[in-house]
Amino acid sequence: xxxxxxxxxxxxxxxxxxxxxxxxxxxxxxxxxxxxxxxxxxxxxxxxxxxxxxxxxxxxxxxxxxxxxxxxxxxxxxxxxxxxxxxxxxxxxxxxxxxxxxxxxxxxxxxxxxxx
Amino acid sequence: xxxxxxxxxxxxxxxxxxxxxxxxxxxxxxxxxxxxxxxxxxxxxxxxxxxxxxxxxxxxxxxxxxxxxxxxxxxxxxxxxxxxxxxxxxxxxxxxxxxxxxxxxxxxxxxxx
Numbered sequence: 622x623x624x625x626x627x628x629x630x631x632x633x634x635x636x637x638x639x640x641x642x643x644x645x646x647x648x649x650x651x652x653x654x655x656x657x658x659x660x661x662x663x664x665x666x667x668x669x670x671x672x673x674x675x676x677x678x679x680x681x682x683x684x685x686x687x688x689x690x691x692x693x694x695x696x697x698x699x700x701x702x703x704x705x706x707x708x709x710x711x712x713x714x715x716x717x718x719x720x721x722x723x724x725x726x727x728x729x730x731x732x733x734x735x736x737x
Numbered sequence: 738x739x740x741x742x743x744x745x746x747x748x749x750x751x752x753x754x755x756x757x758x759x760x761x762x763x764x765x766x767x768x769x770x771x772x773x774x775x776x777x778x779x780x781x782x783x784x785x786x787x788x789x790x791x792x793x794x795x796x797x798x799x800x801x802x803x804x805x806x807x808x809x810x811x812x813x814x815x816x817x818x819x820x821x822x823x824x825x826x827x828x829x830x831x832x833x834x835x836x837x838x839x840x841x842x843x844x845x846x847x848x849x850x
Contacts, residue, residue, distance in 0.1 A: 625780070664781070664826065664840040677837060712780050725771050726838065728780030 625729035627713050633735045639701040642732045645694055646715030654726060655688055655698050656712040664712075670696065671718055703736045710734070739764060741829050743841030750848050756814040758844045760827035763808065767829040771838070772801065772812050775824045784825070785812075817848045 626645040634640050646653050655667040668678040670690045678688070685704070690696040700707055710733050714726035742761045750756045760770075771786035787794045787801040787810065794801045800813040814821055827841040 663842045666837060669837060714780070725773075725783035725786060726781075728773075728782065730778070730780050 625713055625715050625727050627711075627729035627732050629732060630730065631733045631735075633737065634703055636704055636736055637702045638736075639699065640703045640707075640734060640736075642698040642711050642713075642734070644696045644698070644713030644729060646696070646713070647727055648694065649717075650715035650727070651693065651718050652716045653690060653696050654714040654716075655696070656714065656728075658710045658712060658731070667698070700734075703734075705736045708735050739839055741827060741839050741841045743827050743844060745844060746842070747845040748847070750814075750817045750846065752817065752819060752848055752850055754817050754848075756812075756817045756821065756846055756848070758812045758825050758827070758846070759809065760811065760829075760841050761807075761809045762829050762839075764829070764831070765808070766831045767839075769830045770801070770803065770810050771828050771830075772799075773826040773828065773840075775826065775843075781826055814846075817846075819848045819850045822846055822848050 625647055628643045652671050654669040657665045657667055665680055667680045668688045669676055673690045673693060686700055688698045710731045712728050712731045714728040716726045744759050748756060768789055772784045773781035774784045775781040785796050785799050785801055787803050789805050792803050798815045801810060803810045825844045825846060828838040830838045
């Protein structure tokens with residue numbers, strides 16, 4: 622099992638540019654989560670999907686952020702336009718749904734985003 | 738009420754010593770309390786988890802102690818090793834249809850050789 626795969630590992634972009642982060646969850650997992658990690662705010666849940674449907678996007682900071690999950694094996698987090706305060710490490714995680722046993726999340730290795 | 742408060746922010750322990758990290762929560766609806774371990778450049782990884790129907794859970798050198806009445810839980814690392822040096826996060830979630838973790842702010846542990 623390759624685990625949760627995120628790409629790219631590092632992204633440096635200029636303010637105002639569009640950024641797309643990608644995630645491939647573990648096969649068979651039907652919940653997917655996007656987290657943002659910063660020193661100041663720790664791990665913040667941005668959005669989570671269950672069976673490809675967005676369940677809770679209350680953590681999405683503003684309309685510049687959007688997330689999609691077109692199928693069970695792929696999700697994207699897009700920031701348009703990007704701003705320096707978006708600089709952070711973005712993690713994707715996947716898990717089995719509630720009721721299928723709480724085995725915890727499996728996190729990817731993250732994408733370190735720097736907006737200059 | 739949704740917060741999970743974690744302390745200390747950082748911890749230095751001698752090799753062989755006991756590392757203790759504490760977390761407190763307010764929401765009595767939380768019913769699942771995992772701990773995650775994160776090494777630099779990696780995502781957090783599940784270490785051990787507990788439900789409130791037990792007061793303690795042990796896996797190897799790692800033990801969670803849970804105090805339901807005080808709404809507190811803690812991670813104890815016995816015989817701490819330099820390889821345990823990492824950032825540790827506690828978390829809490831409500832079961833029954835939701836799977837949203839609230840994470841603590843993290844504790845950076847350094848075990849001296």
